[in-house]
Amino acid sequence: MTAAVEAGETTHLWSHPQLGLHAVVDTTGSVRLGAPGQDWAALVPLVEVTATGHGRLWSGERFIETAIGDRLTYRDHDTVWDASGERTTIRLADPETALMAEVTLETASGAGFLRSRVRLVNEGDTPLRLESVSSLTLGGITDERGGLDALMLHWADNDWLAECRWRQAPFRRQVVPLSRFAHGHEGRGCFERSSQGSWSTGRHLPVGALTDRRGRTWLWQIESSAGWRFETGEREGAAYVALFGPDDAHHQWRHSLAPGEDFHTVPAVLVRAGTGGLDAAFGELTDYRRLIRRDHPDHRTLPVIYNDYMNTLMGDPTTDKLLPLIAAAGRAGAEVFVIDAGWYDDDAQGWWDAVGAWEPAQGRFPGGIQEVLDAIRAHGMVPGLWLEPEVVGVRSPLAHTLPPEAFFRRGGLRVTEHGRHHLDLRHPAARAHLDAVVDRLVGEWGVGYLKLDYNINIGPGTENGPESPGAGLLGHHRAHLDWMSAVLDRHPGLVLENCGSGGLRMDYAQLAVTQLQSTSDQQDPLRYPPIAAAAATAATPEQAAVWAYPQPDDSADRIGFTLTGALLGRIHLSGFLDRMNDEQFDLVRSAIRVYKDIRPEIADAHPLWPLGLPDWEDAWIAHGLRAADSMLLTVWRRGTESADHRGLNLPDLRGRRLRPVVLHPGTADAGAEWNAAAGELTVRLPRPDTAVLLRLVPYS
Numbered sequence: 201m202t203a204a205v206e207a208g209e210t211t212h213l214w215s216h217p218q219l220g221l222h223a224v225v226d227t228t229g230s231v232r233l234g235a236p237g238q239d240w241a242a243l244v245p246l247v248e249v250t251a252t253g254h255g256r257l258w259s260g261e262r263f264i265e266t267a268i269g270d271r272l273t274y275r276d277h278d279t280v281w282d283a284s285g286e287r288t289t290i291r292l293a294d295p296e297t298a299l300m301a302e303v304t305l306e307t308a309s310g311a312g313f314l315r316s317r318v319r320l321v322n323e324g325d326t327p328l329r330l331e332s333v334s335s336l337t338l339g340g341i342t343d344e345r346g347g348l349d350a351l352m353l354h355w356a357d358n359d360w361l362a363e364c365r366w367r368q369a370p371f372r373r374q375v376v377p378l379s380r381f382a383h384g385h386e387g388r389g390c391f392e393r394s395s396q397g398s399w400s401t402g403r404h405l406p407v408g409a410l411t412d413r414r415g416r417t418w419l420w421q422i423e424s425s426a427g428w429r430f431e432t433g434e435r436e437g438a439a440y441v442a443l444f445g446p447d448d449a450h451h452q453w454r455h456s457l458a459p460g461e462d463f464h465t466v467p468a469v470l471v472r473a474g475t476g477g478l479d480a481a482f483g484e485l486t487d488y489r490r491l492i493r494r495d496h497p498d499h500r501t502l503p504v505i506y507n508d509y510m511n512t513l514m515g516d517p518t519t520d521k522l523l524p525l526i527a528a529a530g531r532a533g534a535e536v537f538v539i540d541a542g543w544y545d546d547d548a549q550g551w552w553d554a555v556g557a558w559e560p561a562q563g564r565f566p567g568g569i570q571e572v573l574d575a576i577r578a579h580g581m582v583p584g585l586w587l588e589p590e591v592v593g594v595r596s597p598l599a600h601t602l603p604p605e606a607f608f609r610r611g612g613l614r615v616t617e618h619g620r621h622h623l624d625l626r627h628p629a630a631r632a633h634l635d636a637v638v639d640r641l642v643g644e645w646g647v648g649y650l651k652l653d654y655n656i657n658i659g660p661g662t663e664n665g666p667e668s669p670g671a672g673l674l675g676h677h678r679a680h681l682d683w684m685s686a687v688l689d690r691h692p693g694l695v696l697e698n699c700g701s702g703g704l705r706m707d708y709a710q711l712a713v714t715q716l717q718s719t720s721d722q723q724d725p726l727r728y729p730p731i732a733a734a735a736a737t738a739a740t741p742e743q744a745a746v747w748a749y750p751q752p753d754d755s756a757d758r759i760g761f762t763l764t765g766a767l768l769g770r771i772h773l774s775g776f777l778d779r780m781n782d783e784q785f786d787l788v789r790s791a792i793r794v795y796k797d798i799r800p801e802i803a804d805a806h807p808l809w810p811l812g813l814p815d816w817e818d819a820w821i822a823h824g825l826r827a828a829d830s831m832l833l834t835v836w837r838r839g840t841e842s843a844d845h846r847g848l849n850l851p852d853l854r855g856r857r858l859r860p861v862v863l864h865p866g867t868a869d870a871g872a873e874w875n876a877a878a879g880e881l882t883v884r885l886p887r888p889d890t891a892v893l894l895r896l897v898p899y900s
Contacts, residue, residue: 210240213277214288214305218312219472221338223290223305229273231292234438238340242436245269247292247301247318248337250447252329252454254297260388262433263332264442268294272301285309298324299457308491312472312484315492316443318465322457330455332447335422335468339440343412348372350413351439353432354478354813355393356405356737361722363703364405364734366813371410375433390433394450397657398622398673399704400425405738406707407485408432409478410439417473417481423708424466426661426677427451427670443468446670452660453670466674466709476852478813482737483806483826489708489740494688498695498715499742502770502799503582504533504792507651509540510774511723511749515551517542518564522572528777530579532785533792536649536695537576538584543569549595553619555588556596558637573645584649584695585641589634590680591620591656598633606630608662608676610669617656624662624672625679634683642691652684652714654700677709684713697745703731706738716745716770725749725762726889729836730814732765733823736807741825744769750788752779757890759784760865761836763791764891767864768802768825768834771795787865794864794893801827810848810881820846822883831896832863837885845884854879856898863893870894 213231215222223246225231232243248269250256258265272292279288285308292301302319316336322328343350351371356364374391393404400406406422408430420443422428427446432439445466446453455463469488473480493499506529508517513525517539529537545551546561560569576583592598592607599621606629608615608622615622623630641647661673688694698710699718706717717739720731728747735744746766750759752775766772777788805825810833814821819842824833833848853876860872860881870892871884885892 213274213290214279216307216314218310219314219470220474221314221472225274230270231272231274231290233338234340238342238438239436242438243339244337244435244440244442245272246290246303246337247272248332248334248442249299249301249320250331251297252331258386258388261392262388262390263334263429263431263444263447264337264435264440268297268299271296275300285311293323297328298322299328311487313469313488315467315469315488317467319462320457321462322459325459327459328457330457330463331453332444332449333463333465334442334444335465336420336443336470337440338470339435339438341410341418341439341441342437343414346413347437348375348434348439352411353391354409354411356407356734358401358403358405358703358706360701360704361720361727362816363401363706363720363731364738365730365816366734366737371439375439386435387433390431392429392431394429395424395427396450397659398426398661399657399700400428400709401700401706401738402657402704406430407737409481410441411477415473415475415477415480417477419471419473419478419481419485420468421485421708422466422468423712425680425705425707425709426674427453428466441470446674448668448670451670451673452668453674454668455671456666479808486736486740486806489711492708493712494685496688496695496715497693500803502742502802503535504771504773504795505536505538505584505649505745506532506534506581506773507538507540508774509586510721510747510772511751512774512776513540513542515540515542519567519572523575524778525776526572526575526579526581528785529773530581532773532777532788533796534773535581536584537579537581538586538649538651539572540586540651541653543585553593554595555620556592556598558587558641570645573647577646582648583646584651585647586651586653587637587641588653588655589637590623590625590654592623594619594621602629602633603627605664608658608672610663615658615662617658620656622656622658622662624664624676625683626664626675631679631683635687638687639690642694648693649695649697651697651699651718654705681709681713688713703738711739711743715743717743718745718772719769720747722747725758725765726838729765729821729838729891730816730818732769733809733814733821733834733836735769736823737813741769741805741807742803745772746770747772747774748791749774750777750780750784751775752781752784754784756783756787756867757887759787760867761889761891763788764834764864764893765836767791767795767798767893768823768832787867790866791864798832798863801825801832804828805832810850811846822848830898833881833894833896834891835883835885835894836891838889840888842888844886845882848881848883849879850881851879853896858896859899861895861897863895865892868892
């Protein structure tokens with residue numbers, strides 16, 4: 201993929217034919233990344249940097265066209281091949297500031313992704329105050345026939361209880377034509393999305409895409425828990441994309457780079473599908489996510505998890521309440537039982553602002569918490585506990601015994617948010633405290649699963665001495681990732697679930713380390729389908745945990761609806777199973793049996809959306825997994841206004857003789873017919889608020 205041959209006024213340094221990208225250096229030494237065939241001027245400098253005293257050449261909202269980026273010139277490059285793939289490093293230098301930029305481009309053999317990181321080194325003799333640094337930039341994106349008018353822009357809004365809400369709009373609706381011929385300049389604006397504070401996905405997912413009319417897709421992801429931003433706009437008649445970690449304008453991030461010091465950006469990745477649209481691109485991104493994450497048996501075994509919280513105990517566990525739930529969960533087929541929030545609550549004023557010590561509440565467990573943990577094991581399940589490690593309640597003794605430097609501070613004052621302080625895991629006392637907690641819960645108590653929650657947005661970060669808040673937040677989160685990795689090194693069988701009030705910290709900095717991701721705190725089963733269906737855009741299917749909380753006062757249809765929506769991800773079972781009648785309980789056991797039958801396929805499957813990514817109010821929603829020999833499809837029908845059937849277009853399967861088989865539930869009177877000539881599956885759900893899981897299998 202690498203070459204160094206003369207091509208007119210530019211030299212090709214690197215190329216990736218599958219992505220349709222190349223890096224070129226012009227006669228001035230400027231290196232740019234983009235699509236072959238585009239004018240050099242349409243491409244974007246390989247690295248864009250702003251620093252105090254070194255801003256942009258054209259002022260506006262864009263973070264491209266920077267003075268330093270324009271001055272950075274080619275020094276050298278090299279490529280290394282190993283078992284994991286290809287890694288090319290391109291080095292650039294700025295003669296004015298003596299800043300060296302080292303860009304590492306990684307890919308794998310036959311893969312359709314490019315991962316990029318930038319390392320900056322101050323080779324001068326004066327400090328440089330960084331304000332923004334790109335992780336990946338590229339230009340020259342356009343439709344060969346329709347130009348920018350043919351591009352569609354895709355992004356995802358995210359919120360508590362309303363995660364993964366994908367939006368789309370014509371590129372030209374967001375980046376309008378400005379008649380550049382009349383004034384000779386590019387625009388000052390762009391389309392941008394960014395995070396705010398310490399919930400990395402509290403506003404949007406760090407994922408976006410551009411598609412054209414022929415199904416070609418450019419899909420990107422930024423891997424940061426501590427601030428990120430992407431922008432896209434027009435440059436010389438083509439679209440560009442620029443991906444960033446935290447910056448000064450959006451995240452109060454500034455980094456003083458002293459002589460001899462270096463700084464590493466957060467990683468960013470681009471995937472490209474030549475055909476197949478978003479489905480094909482998310483398939484590539486799913487493979488990439490599987491490649492970069494920490495290996496763990498949980499990704500292959502996919503055990504069924506029961507959690508006592510959602511619509512059930514809701515943070516009020518006791519021995520008397522838990523024991524019947526444990527017995528029922530074991531009979532239903534659960535393999536992990538998680539005691540969620542409240543197990544440490546022995547305070548008359550409530551636990552929210554008193555957490556931090558993580559000791560069991562004697563009043564809740566008169567016989568000791570080990571009695572409950574032993575009961576979980578006796579019913580054949582692994583015990584799990586809820587933990588919110590990064591916070592300490594204002595009324596916790598630890599708020600006074602840990603040193604002030606172990607907490608987030610701004611302006612010399614300890615930060616308080618919703619009754620909590622925030623630990624800074626760069627401080628040895630904070631880390632030692634959490635290590636002792638985890639080693640007690642896992643090493644001494646035998647807990648095999650920890651749900652790590654995060655329920656406050658602490659704002660821009662912490663100031664440790666002269667550092668900026670955003671730099672403090674990035675430093676903490678890198679220490680947090682290192683802490684979790686060290687926990688798994690000491691306890692390799694432990695499973696870590698990433699939760700941030702549901703899906704408010706759903707990024708692949710976290711998910712490259714943790715095994716599961718909570719997708720939502722949504723308690724209304726009729727509101728969960730668009731979240732469950734789109735969850736595979738944010739996490740691999742085998743990491744995307746979806747609640748299934750059937751209740752004894754639910755109808756058979758409602759129980760089936762609630763359970764079916766979780767079967768193509770990681771099922772998080774809840775509900776008062778112990779109070780169900782035999783018929784209701786059999787519906788639960790049936791769903792768990794189906795899940796155990798199909799879960800070996802989930803870990804390698806690719807997601808697809810035959811009706812497109814869902815809208816929040818859609819009456820019909822469809823999400824599928826393309827497995828090795830068949831296709832699994834979940835279809836939901838919500839509301840009374842919709843028809844009782846819906847056609848799903850599956851053009852890749854046109855002409856194949858297939859048979860649709862209903863896997864779950866048997867109560868919805870669901871049916872499906874396959875039209876091979878049209879490549880269309882017609883699904884019938886005669887009653888509203890029902891769902892069905894289907895398998896399409898070839899006729900033998």
